[in-house]
Amino acid sequence: MTVSLTRPLVLDPHPGTDPCVHCDARQASVCNAIPDSEMARLSTTAVVMEAAPGTTFIDEGEPAASFFNITRGTAKLFKLLPDGRRQITGFVTVGHFLGLAVSDTYAFSAEAIDNVRYCRFSRARLRSLLDDFPLMEKRLLEVASNELVAAQEQMLLLGRKTARERLASFLAMQSRQGVICQHPRERFALPMTRGDIADYLGLTIETVSRTLTKLRAEGLIDIPSPTEVIIRSQAALERLADGAS
């Protein structure tokens, strides 16, 4: 009775069939917990929206009226300090949920990196949806729990790892992302800028650039273009990421 964890849960009532950005495999745009009949009904209350690159579509501190499900593209979530310092708390792609927390305002902002499509609906609608489909609630609990584990891993990175280890962890993680599609994971694209990577890893742009250059010089990775990475030694990278060297 457990809900499948291998497919992204997508609430878009008009499911797209866009090819995977890495390979040409079609995304499975189906919701595993809600029957098609309900999905059709959803389309009358849910709004499907697009956000162009650089567009902020959730503002930290604004009244949290809606609940979001990403159905295409990549967005960054971040928090700001008054003087402009920024911490990116995560990059989210198709299947991710935003705005789950019970709070009257959003705890973070969200900005589109590439062309993002998302499904937005009111919290009231979410509540009734969860009442009708307990499986959906179960699934959300699983999702939130797993994100919590990822957040703790990121705390370890931010609190205790060196710049080298942070970059190695980041690259290893990015290469692991691609397991959903059949694409070989050694080579992959980095949709975000150096500034985004820096703000995600708690470093500066310069340190990110320098460290990547060094990792390349050591033969661990290759960087054919600023937005593309090839892992030369997955094992060595993982070892470095876990602080064993």
Next chain:
Amino acid sequence: MTVSLTRPLVLDPHPGTDPCVHCDARQASVCNAIPDSEMARLSTTAVVMEAAPGTTFIDEGEPAASFFNITRGTAKLFKLLPDGRRQITGFVTVGHFLGLAVSDTYAFSAEAIDNVRYCRFSRARLRSLLDDFPLMEKRLLEVASNELVAAQEQMLLLGRKTARERLASFLAMQSRQGVICQHPRERFALPMTRGDIADYLGLTIETVSRTLTKLRAEGLIDIPSPTEVIIRSQAALERLADGAS
């Protein structure tokens, strides 16, 4: 129909009536989502356990067979790197849940700071409990979502705040903890050591000590004993915590 968020949810089938560590107010050791009859039945499958200070009762990497609910005391959750570097991801007290994530091994370790009592039961039992009491599942989703928000706040701290700001944030947070009981929050105890604080804030023991000394010298706080703090200026501390100075 929403479950109360103001009281800690405690699953201990033998609820204690220990006074609050700060004042003498009795803890509300009741479960808001599960009727007493079920709580009684729970006592046949759940195990209530005690952990003495310094005892590790969850080991990262071990098979995740159980689910925990803290019913007394304070514990620290942490992750380790192979060379011993440690990141404390949180301090948990009465009402907190551990081991929610769907994973075959624990993602962190847990160690008792003072005398900890907790209720342990199998994941299978949790699953059937959630099937029987949807309110309980709703509550867990709320809890997990709010912890996720707290984790993001901590990422901002670890990635972008200075040592001063980290300590100010930590002290402000600790003083806010006491709002459940009626105790005036200016003065409170720090049950954890300087080493724990350091590993929680991504600093060293020395930096924590020096920074606290400096905050005291500046009149923001007072430290009658190493384990006790008095907030002299809550407003100034909060301002400092948010990076506005």
Next chain:
DNA sequence: CTATGGCGTTGACGCAGATCAAAACTGGCG
């Protein structure tokens, strides 16, 4: 073609916080 502006890389230098070291304090126990 040149101008402009965003992004990435590289170099020189400085500093916040880590590291190393030692002294002061604390509680437990004979």
Next chain:
DNA sequence: CGCCAGTTTTGATCTGCGTCAACGCCATAG
């Protein structure tokens, strides 16, 4: 009481990464 082990504080020094600055690359506009 005095001894001991663990914790906290304080001081001196070091260093990884931040800061500041310059430059190269590319895309778009004029």
